[in-house]
Amino acid sequence: SQQGEEDPQALSIQEGENATMNCSYKTSINNLQWYRQNSGRGLVHLILIRSNEREKHSGRLRVTLDTSKKSSSLLITASRAADTASYFCAPQETSGSRLTFGEGTQLTVNP
């Protein structure tokens, strides 16, 4: 199994601004998932995007996937203080591969 590498490691923005986080991976994937973790709590699933999809939306979240560049991005629009959290991507090679995580992007949204 492979893990994604999130970039940047840390991001600090003002409330109302957009936040973009990136994820790179090494091999072909079946799908890629994004998760959020509030400090010290369990991860919460945000979006799953399949390899044949290029973009997916969920509320203020927009995820893109570029399989040719082996990268994905998570955009949070009109950020709120409550969006402050760590964000992780999890690329998955096949339906049987393990779910592995990198170190995530620590997002801080200042009120």
Next chain:
Amino acid sequence: EAQVTQNPRYLITVTGKKLTVTCSQNMNHEYMSWYRQDPGLGLRQIYYSMNVEVTDKGDVPEGYKVSRKEKRNFPLILESPSPNQTSLYFCASSFEQGYTEAFFGQGTRLTVV
């Protein structure tokens, strides 16, 4: 409510004293796993189970044991805890490994002194 429940949430123990962290899910998921999270190292998988009586090692299995006697439960056992097992532990479950979303427990913060 769909959930993964871990117990205890916090635990302080002494070196060598056996302990068990329980994990239970109410979603009839086949796949369950344990992770530990340490600063600078991210989340690392300890063990996983694809179904009852089927378990396998993750990336950092040394010093841990698991069992899967029932579909809903996946306890993590530390036979002889050591200080380097001080960490934040998470249990997770999903319907199908790698193809559907995973649900995480709230975490167990373990300190071994």
